[in-house]
Amino acid sequence: MNFNVSPAAAAFASTLRQWASARPSGAPRPSGFDAAAWRALADLGLLSAVLPALAGGQAAGAADLVSAMEALGQGGADRGLLFALGAHLFGCAVPLTRHGRAEQIAAWAGSLASGAVVGALAVTEPGGGSSFAGLRTTAVKDKDGYRLHGTKTLVCNAPQAGLFVILASESAERGPFGLTAFLVPSDTPGLTVSPILPTAGLPGAPMGEVRMDGCAVPDSALLGRPGSGLKVFMTAMGWERGCLLAGALGAAQRELALCATALSQRGVAQHQAVSHRLARVKMRLDTARLTLWHAAWSLDNGREDPSLYAAAKISISEALVACATDMVTVLAGQGWRGEPFDAAGALADTMGGLFASGTTEALLDLIGRTLQNSGRRA
Template sequence: MDFEIPAAQQERCARIYEETHALWGERRAVPGAEEVREDFRAAGKAGLTGLCLPAEAGGSGLGALETAQCLEAFGRGSADTGLAFAVAAHLLACAVPVRDFASEESRAALLPALASGEMIAANAMTEDEAGSDISALSVTARPVDGGYVLNGSKSWASNGPVADLVVTYAITDAKAGFLGVSAFAVPADTPGLIREPALAKTGLEGCHAGRIRFEECAVPASCLLGEEGQGAAVFQHSMAWERAALFGIYLGLMRRQLDQIVQHASRRRQFGRRIGEFQGVSHRIAAMRQRLESARLLLYRACWLLDAGQDHTAAVALSKIAVSEAAVANSLDAVHLSGAVGYLRGGAEEQLRDALPSTLFSGTTEIQRELIAKDLGL
């Protein structure tokens, strides 16, 4: 067991932190659609949209662990956690399944643009009555000569309103249950694919998310990811990468938050003393660090198992719970320790709003505990 991060990776993460801090370290306004596109291009130049994509496609060819460490640096450097989430979702929930399941022709056509940030991808899985339960999907893909016709609606697609490519899942055989789901990578300008405006939501405002509808949307067979009926496997594969590596952005948020709180506690004075000298304050900050360090170890282990090709399901679930719950708890502490300032828009309260959805997306905390219980044989 070696906890030392190689020098080259340390340098890469330091560069990412510096670049993202220079670009988005002071951002407060919610970016518009055109600004999001400029942000993705900038993220592409920093190498963030292609971290784990092949070098021949313009990516860095990193594994899950190194990808998570880079996203941690991104989350620490950028005040716009929503943008970091948008980039990570684009990369892990969309580009990864294209990388691993698309045809050779589709990979050649899509991966360079995905890696550079010129093309923005959206993950359209969730429906009004189906989230983690992939067997309950209502969107259908009717086989026709040369392809499929998609019909139905997805309720929550990260990057949906600004997407150029939509990775989605649909029923191709209603009688086959789990094995009747197929995955598709559909160009957003395909007739019959309708992107609805961005949803108003609490937190992660830098990530535009919205409904996507398919109305007799005809797609060629080349849009299929993997084989027909392999959609559940594609989804689980992409979720393993997302649940493991994406949450690096929250490690970065917690590190940035901890730095800010330590600085505040060292500077703010009450009753003639720095507030960090009061045990009630210092112990609370110590607990924030303990949650961060513990969550980081679980996340790194989950990514290491994923890279090693070992059984990672329970480890990823444990990591996802630890990071998301630590992010919420630390953000609540940060609001409290900041006093009235923590209640103002744009500070600790914004970090809390960005942390809250982490217990919901990529499978709720309850779903993760179900996976852990199943691993225990319960």
């Protein structure tokens, strides 16, 4: 394994780190989508990074993106913004580039790269996101294309999205193999997006509900083939589970440094109860970092192993919550007041990572099934 990124990717990460650290520290958390930051990052080239060179992108790999997102977090970018970027890049742009036809990529690349169109992935439904058994959204074939009916919820970026990747069932009997993915512009008649859903954390990554009431889409909206929705979904999940928490990991590294400085200055860092907690935060972050970079390396080397990305997501998300809990604990009243950073907000934000792209329990099921299947084959 080689975790080095190219000199160009390292320079890009450094530019992003500087951009993020130049923003005023101590400013209140954004209360919604940060359109100005989005445009600035588009101008810096982050939104075009995953797009193919032929479509004006840089064809960046997972390691390049992880390095970019981690740098943004290290520089102090808001975790909500980082989450929104992940939903756009890994939930929408990556599936488009991997499964879209050349004309679909050409049609959307410019506006996704410039930030004019925000992307989103709409899979979860009000009946529960952990299993496709509860997926009720249907795609009914008619002579001009398909009619979509159903409701998606907890869709990150939905309120500002211009393009959705939507998963619908064409054939309930075929279960997950009857799923089809569609590229649906947000202004398609029959599609409506709810106002922003209230959430416990990540206010900078607004979520919404997407309703389709006989929403008519042409055959050209198919992403991949009819019945290949599971494949499209697994591509998005590989990248989300493997890479999405890179930004939050960078943010936690920055917060550990702030925390250690604040506690040393107050003269409490010498208490073993405090220093051991900080040492454990450091160990967890280092281990999570190795897991993150291993997942990115695996994506770049074409490893199609959903259980590897599921395990990475569980390890990183749980490590981040444990670190945020330890940091809020040792900062005590100072952290509660939001100094030297919003430790309680960080805890709420990182908890979102436990559920996004699949809960720990659902992913443990996936890993367990893979082990059982390989045991049966052995």
